[in-house]
Amino acid sequence: MRPLSNTAEVVQKSFEFELYKKLVVEGYLPDRVTYEDDVAGYKAAKAAIATQKGFAIELFGHGSERDREIKEVPRILVSGNGFHVGSVGGDFGGGSRFDVASDEYKKLKYTGTSSIYRIEITLISQNSFQDRLLESIRQSVLANLTFIPLLGNEGQLMPITYGFVRENNDYSRRLIQRTYIYEALDVAEQTPEELTLGISKLKQINVEFSNSLNNDIDDLQIGTTP
Numbered sequence: 389m390r391p392l393s394n395t396a397e398v399v400q401k402s403f404e405f406e407l408y409k410k411l412v413v414e415g416y417l418p419d420r421v422t423y424e425d426d427v428a429g430y431k432a433a434k435a436a437i438a439t440q441k442g443f444a445i446e447l448f449g450h451g452s453e454r455d456r457e458i459k460e461v462p463r464i465l466v467s468g469n470g471f472h473v474g475s476v477g478g479d480f481g482g483g484s485r486f487d488v489a490s491d492e493y494k495k496l497k498y499t500g501t502s503s504i505y506r507i508e509i510t511l512i513s514q515n516s517f518q519d520r521l522l523e524s525i526r527q528s529v530l531a532n533l534t535f536i537p538l539l540g541n542e543g544q545l546m547p548i549t550y551g552f553v554r555e556n557n558d559y560s561r562r563l564i565q566r567t568y569i570y571e572a573l574d575v576a577e578q579t580p581e582e583l584t585l586g587i588s589k590l591k592q593i594n595v596e597f598s599n600s601l602n603n604d605i606d607d608l609q610i611g612t613t614p
Contacts, residue, residue: 396468399505399572402539402546404449404466406529407509414525416445443518445525461563462518464526465510474502474574502574510567519564530570538575547573 411417416437423430437444446463487494509530511522530536535545554567
């Protein structure tokens with residue numbers, strides 16, 4: 389039975405973090421780290437951006453404290469939309485893996501399992517300029533068929549893709565709304581569990597040939613030394 393994990397949260401925050409870094413670099417959002425313990429300073433910095441550029445771009449993640457703030461436009465929403473079983477791993481019959489440190493193969497109790505996570509990225513704007521800007525930011529860091537780092541484990545890259553875009557414009561409030569449904573493919577859920585028992589290595593292979601008069605090989609004997 390697969391144990392519970394926080395992988396869904398990590399995957400979602402990985403998407404959010406890529407967008408956040410881009411917004412900070414482009415000057416549309418203050419650096420949260422700089423104002424980590426200064427809420428008033430963060431809001432003042434955001435107001436300064438809005439004064440200079442005409443608007444700041446809000447970024448909201450599902451379930452975060454910022455979701456309870458006043459929703460401003462333009463903004464980007466990042467939310468999870470479930471997951472299903474991936475195509476990598478899941479063989480509970482066991483297997484083996486070569487361990488470089490011990491120079492031998494290790495037996496596995498099971499191979500790792502993976503999941504495919506769905507993430508929704510919603511862009512909300514009030515005019516075509518804001519809409520194009522949000523699209524440019526999204527495309528620059530979350531392009532189709534690319535890789536992004538898994539937050540907290542930047543050495544692991546997630547392949548991401550999207551194949552569905554939903555338009556949900558709110559004309560009564562003059563809002564342009566577009567949702568991209570992404571998939572993070574084959575994200576590792578469990579790492580393989582090793583057994584203490586190793587697999588004996590073959591140190592020597594002896595091959596002996598017996599030839600008849602016509603030089604055909606009539607007998608082949610192979611001996612191994614573990």
